[in-house]
Amino acid sequence: MISKFNYVAPNNLRSALKFLSDKKTNSKILAGGTDIIPGFHIESKRFIDTELLIDIKKIPGLNEIKEKKDYVEIGACVTFSQITESDIIKQYFPLLAKAAETVGSVQIRNRATVVGNFVNNAPCADSVPPLLVYNAKIEIQSLTKKRQIDLQKFLIKPYTTALKKNEIVTKIIIPKPDPDLKGDFYKLGRRRAVAISRISLAVLMKKKNDLIDEIRIASGAVTPIGTRLYDLERFAKGKQANSETYKELAIQMGRLVLEITGLRWSSEYKLPVLQQTFYQLLERINSDEN
């Protein structure tokens, strides 16, 4: 059941921020609504007390993907469908484009926004692992301040971020990556569409003289939130880029995730599958490069 709330749709950012800065009103930002509306429906504690929904879709400029010299900006209202159709994204951030294609269904992708995906910060948010390996930053604005923060630092714990009550995430800023970084995204769900991720992985790798020169690894759904696995990246750096190493990395990944999550009801399925699929992903990136 959806409880009562007020709704506003300001046509400029300042006005939206004004509504947000009213400390007495329990307000929430509405973009695609694909988390909030079902959240209302299941009476999620995160949304049940909402008194005011501030729809930001009418604010000009927020629904644009902009290419700059060294980076690309994705506005707060850019939908997953826009991502999948954007040549800029496909060219510089193919993992993000691939992840976007796996989100929900066509109808959901037409509404859901990338920014909303990580502001909600569900463990299974499909856009998070790719954004993390691309070193995405985000820009946050309040009435009085504008700040930038690394996405990894913004994500705190499941369904919790560093966003303050009076702030809006206005855009994502992703630096164009080193063209020698090759990678892939992997998602496992219970079916091929409208599936919640059980495992998601994003990897970017650069080889030099058959050695792993640089590797960036991020996981979703198997860790409490989408996370860069820096320990694993350090472990990999400088090793031979071959099957032996990939298996070692996969085993190491299994240990790491077990350490982070402890044993859960799902571990006996997920952990071995995580190792196997991570190994597959590394082999695939390796063979794509050759």
Add this chain to the structure above:
Amino acid sequence: MKEKFNVVGKPVIRQDGRAKVTGQAKFADDYKFPNMLFGVMVRTNSTHALIKKIDYSSIANDKNIITIVDANDIKGLKKTGLIRKDQPVFAFEKIVTPGDVVAMLVGENEDELRTLARKVKIELEELPVLTDPEKALDENAPLIHPEFGTNLIIHHPLRKGDIEKGFADSDFILEQTYTTPHIEHAYIEPECVIAIPLGDKGIHIIGSIQNPFTARRIVAEVINFPLNKVKVEQAELGGSFGGKDDTMCILSARAAVAALKTNRPVKIKYSREESILESYKRHPYRMHYKVGYTKDGKIKAMKIDILADGGAYCSMTPFVTWRSVVQATGPYEIENVWTDIRGVYTNNPYTGAMRGFGSPQIIFAQESLMDEIAIHLGITPDEVRRINGFRQGSITASGQRLENHEVNLIKVLDIACEKTNFKEKWLENQKHQNRRIPTIEFDEKIRNRKLILSKEEFVEPNEIWKKGIGLAVSFRGSSLGAEGIDAAAAYLSIQNDGTAYLLCGLAENGQGMRTTYSIIVSEVLGIPVENIYYLEMNTSHIPDSGPTVASRSTIMGGGAVKNAAEVLRKRFENFLREYWKLSDDDLIIFENGSVFVKGKEEINLSFSEFSNLAYKNGICLASIGWYQGPKIHWEEETGHGSAYFTYVYGCQVAEVRVNIITGEVYVDRITAVHDAGKIINILGAMGQVYGGVTQGVGYAIFEELDKHNGKPRELNFDQYIIPTSKDVGEIIPIFVEGKDEYGPWGAKSLGEPTLELTSAAINNAIRNAVGERYFNLPINLEEILLKRKPRPEDLKRGSL
């Protein structure tokens, strides 16, 4: 037998298609009436408890409450049921399952009522909960309905030949146990009904009702009205699959009670969560099969012990399990059979009719078993079926000789094998010995360590996907069989411009029968299909034709429609013979909107001119057709008799890929060969195959309604996983039109056969792909890798 058809078997656009895809079709919730009230249910959090007291005082004076109805408002029967009257309209003695409703709040604001519904104080005395059907017949098991003295709902035995001698004559004996889960129908439209009081004229019910005549009977019993004062109208139905029967009868009764109490229209509409919580499911079965066979592959004996979880109410359990007992040995001639099927009460969601109706379970077991016999003996799966399969004149397990129709089991098998190159593919896949799934061993003592792989356990990229092919065959009794009276009526009225009204006493539940019936009329009278207006289903306009179940629309309703059209045709011919002064040898043809004499084509009229002429000559242009199935008999004590008056046959071949590191199964192709008799509505028939196979894929690898203390875990489609269009590959329908003396031109049944075979064919394909046999549906990711399904310990939503 008619050989040449003008309309039958040709593609005809579905009559209600345009309205449905353009949003014009009127579903139950689209009906709104002045002064309409809403009814909202009051439930408890209990699974099994005695109701001590219901206290409305905290909400009774709320301005949003117009009235509250509960069992005290019922003037007729407080408990209903289609077979056994064990289900209260409003629970008043006990809570026996979490879906139970104790009262309904009635008012103008549905949202406010939903908030208030939680504030009713219900004093309960908790009782021990019974969720394991295997414990239902234990001596100390809690009794769900103590008035019956046992949790046994039904026991169907079937005895044929000498079972012990059969096993003694066998070279080998194989024993296996299979299980299947609760399944949700997952119709797209949740339940909705409106009751409108009509004063002296009684009450009018409009709803998403699968069986309007059944709903009428139940409503009349509950409000104590004669049948002719309960008018049940079917709104356009957003799917049913057998699921909008008992639940809708009870909802109709609740709405009627409230409408009479308030003298205002009352609407009830369910959320998806309420729908899944309260509506009935497909029966979970636990099936133990013991089979004896010779080294030549001939089955000598089959002993079957099946336990069906009936849940909290009887519902259709006796009939569902009866179909199982008739068909449990599959389409095989076996001399010695000993079958016991029991249905029991538990505190789980109650189980009833669902597309397939007791056959998908047993086919999963028995067709998996047949493949095991083939593999054991080193013969191919099609061979073992050829050795044992029904042929013309074969005797079934219940002692019925298969005659009066073409027994096309081997024919559908042959066609399916040929079209898919089955044997060659199956043998090729079977050769590879390095295909096994790296099954994960989970040992409590060393659990952490085991979950981290060793390097040798990694699967190389080119080894991940394994291909497999598998088949399953079935026979299925058409229509109701010995379940009950089997007859249907149709009303056909030609207007004096040649257009027509048509209505059958069965209901359009999405299966496309309006189109099928219009095709039949068009074939007999030559009226263009688009000139036939199919009337709205209303119990006061047409004789009771029984329920729209058991894939009986075409065979029974179609028979009635054909009869109505033929009665008119005969009448029209007699009139024309006199009017045109024809001899008895002249052949009058009704075709493509015109009427003419064969060989004397200059004598002709358009059907429109003819209708006007007949009308002006005082000829009655309307008729009521009737079609009754032939007599059948059944002896319950021994399971003997001619269970159904005719049968259909099918064979499906599944081609799958299995990912041995994730446990994903992808169905590349299903080739579905069905003998459903004459195909009247070819597009409708293809649609039945596409839909049925897709549901079968869901049954095989995705769907399961899991329970926690009797309460469904999956209350919406974020958690209850059904296949999407991306999850099923190609589906190829092939129809074999076996001859039959029953049904319109020998048309029989197709709706259910399309679903019942798929899970077994997929299981056999998985076995062929990876060398592992699975016994428990669904064969989902965990089942493939772990051979069990770990679950969270509570009902919280979270990562799946």
